[in-house]
Amino acid sequence: MNRKEIWVYLERNQEEIEEVSLEILGKANELGKKSGMPVVGVVLGNDPGDLGNIALKHGADVVIFLKDPLLESYSTEDYTKALFEMIGKRTPEIFLLGATYQGRDLAGRLSARLRTGLTANVVSLDIGEDGYLLSGVPGYGSKVLAEIVCVRNKPQMSTVRPGIFNKTVIPNEAGIVEVVDIDLKDSVSRVKVLSRKVEKHPDLSRAEKVVIAGNGVEGNLDMVARLADILGARLGVSRPIADKGKASRELQVGSTGYSLNAKLVLIFGVSGAEHFLPGIANCQTVISINVDRESGIFEYSDYCIVADASKIIPILLKEGGDR
Amino acid sequence: MRNIIVCIKIVPKAEDMNFDPETRTMKRGGVENQINEADKNAIELSLRIKEKSGGRVVLLSMGPPFFDQYLKIGIAMGADDAILLSDRLFAGADTFATSATLSAAVRKIGDYDLVLCGEETSDGGTGQVPSQLAELLDLPQMLFVSEADIDGNSVKARRTIKGGYETVESGMPAVLSIELGINQPRFPDFRRKRWADKEFSLTVWSASDLGIKPELTGTSGSYTIVKRLTEFSTHQRQRISVAGTVEQQADKIMEILRESR
CATH class of the missing domain: 3.40.50.1220 (TPP-binding domain)
Structure with missing residues (x-):
């Protein structure tokens, strides 16, 4: 049996989940109820901490934690590899990511490897009568809203703009966190991070x-x-x-x-x-x-x-x- | 240093575009085009890299034949060569089909160390092509780059991430997307422009020149379609004009601030 699922990429920010990921979870929960699909939050890293429970509180039915020491910090190629394998196994219907620097970096690469459609910076999400995800994108200086559909393959992928949907607390007693050891062995990343400078303030x-x-x-x-x-x-x-x-x-x-x-x-x-x-x-x-x-x-x-x-x-x- | 390929898009000036509610399409008639701004920053960066480390700058674009005039502007800025991918089969491409077509052209150009793109275009604004292109070429990607330096066989770049930036390094070839506004693109050289208009012969490649299967390009190579266009109704604003002396205007602002608490 293969249940259809809506996946949401949970972007980590140290020990927290990015706000936009929680916002998307809330919206995905609404789409899930409408379509009968469970919402799966997917997070990559080495230490699950309390991340799973945070996601379960905000709309996820299930959380998958892809665990490997190589996933401790973000790299385009290792993250793409891990997600590509997992998506191959569970074949989600929909995969939503935040339109952040990281989300956009990852989504483009992953969608090309999956040979599936990706819609960028969406401001509205719905499931049409035909069951397809409708991703709304403002075009031409916001004069129009284009609703875009991914027709030829799955998962239907979109990056979602931060601050569009509301983060909501949705009680969920039955939620589960699955920790999956994926064992990447060697890093495939060809880009080396030499230094990093970030300031942390709420967006x-x-x-x-x-x-x-x-x-x-x-x-x-x-x-x-x-x-x-x-x-x-x-x-x-x-x-x-x-x-x-x-x-x-x-x-x-x-x-x-x-x-x-x-x-x-x-x-x-x-x-x-x-x-x-x-x-x-x-x-x-x-x-x-x-x-x-x-x-x-x-x-x-x-x-x-x-x-x-x-x-x-x-x-x-x-x-x-x-x- | 080998070829530096700069992918550029010719885009309509946004302020000229208008939605026709009758036909539910964008009215493009009489619209002026231009090289996408961030792509100009990518061209400028490529020319600076060339000045320092050598190599040839090759511009690559996709679109109808009359886009040649914009590529010639890039030549006048200092690019060595320009290739326009033009074929009815390429029409209606989404970012994936665009990336597939560009990747075939990049391979055909060959002998390259860098592929540069603007971070995103002013019309589509997806920023997806750089990473999709990198994947299809099986190259490392560095997106949202504001500085890049060549060091032997590798490229060191500063890229923007949430809340700051990272310094990253990879071997070449690599794909970089260049942030809007990171440099001041040089003006086209007048004499070079005259030469480009008169004597430079632009290379135009069709699908068969690229050897790409028609089903991988244009509409048939796309994975997404625009289901419908609707007029975007934004919240109507009150547009209350606050007149009077500057002190009275300031008082009004303070009053609104107090009320909104």
Whole structure:
């Protein structure tokens, strides 16, 4: 017997599971109920720790832990090899991964080895009447939503954008964690990691309040950052600012950065380019400040303020209690 | 250093694209095209590698014959050669069929040390081709690269990962995807452009030139299809204009902030 399964790749972040993986689990649980397929979380590593139980609490019916010392840290080729073998054995119907740096690196390689279809950066997921997975992707600057189907092979693969689905706690008393020793023997990785530098801070898609700096306030970034601080908000930037190396990619908002889910965003000097807009689509209240009255950003704002950022920010700082 | 192959895509300028709700297709008429921005960064990187370590820069693209003009811009920037894969059979390719076609061309070009791509394109935005291409060529991959240096037979690169970056190294050949905006792409050289327009002869390869089976390319080589296109309805915003002096505007912002708590 071969039960049809929905697999979710659980990306590890030290002893934790990435938020996006838990978000996908929640959505997969909903799709599983609709289609009668169990949800299987798949995690690779050497020490299972409590990862399995965390996944079971967030929508997984089963967790498979692929265990091998070579899987302790991520490598494209060893992870691809391990997953390729496991997928060959259990032939899941669907395989979902987070559209993170790691998820995208892995999904492309694995899908090509499996000779199956992969859809990138999806923002909606559903199962159609014909039983196929429908993966929604915004196209052409979010003017359209294209629903994409993988027709010729299984698993149907998609990478899912962080911050789109909600992480939910779904009680599951009967869930099981299967630890599978896969014994890779030798690493097949041809890429050697010489050094790594990471800062750990929760990603922007979780922030309640965000102050965003765009190209128009490039010269006043410090002031905008200070304002974010005073208001208890996180700082975000538009793509040009990150491209110029003036801020980390971790702060980038938009289609190639984070999608925000904030209650409130305050946007300075952003023109409202196509790639920026998906980043603020899920925010409750959008306030935009731009010196250009014709700025495209105003069409996507709740409050439109034509003002010079360098004049209004000092006032906001003062009113916010800056000394 | 052997060939440095740079895969580039000619993309429509996004702001020119509009959805036609009647036909449920994108209106592309009158749309201007350009070399995908991140691919220009990849070209620039390839030229800098060439200047330092030698080799030949070969541009590779797929599309209709009139895309030759964009490849000539790359030649004018300093690339040594350009190949356009053009065949009706290639139309409608998803990222896998695209990668399969490109991989056949990379093999045909041969004698290469690096295959560079932009990290993703502005139209599809999937970023899937670099890793699918690497798998089909059985080469190591390094994605989201912001710096690359050649050291003998290996390439050392800095790649972006969540929360930071890694320095990684692999033997060559290897496939690298290059982050958008990591360098300032040089302008096409005027005299070289004139030469490219008049005398340079672009290589065009069809499916039969590549020796690729038609069923591996285009629509028939694709694993995904677009089931339907719908107009994306985003949340309608209130668009309340806040006028007055800058102090009054600031007061209003503080009021909204207090209310949203």
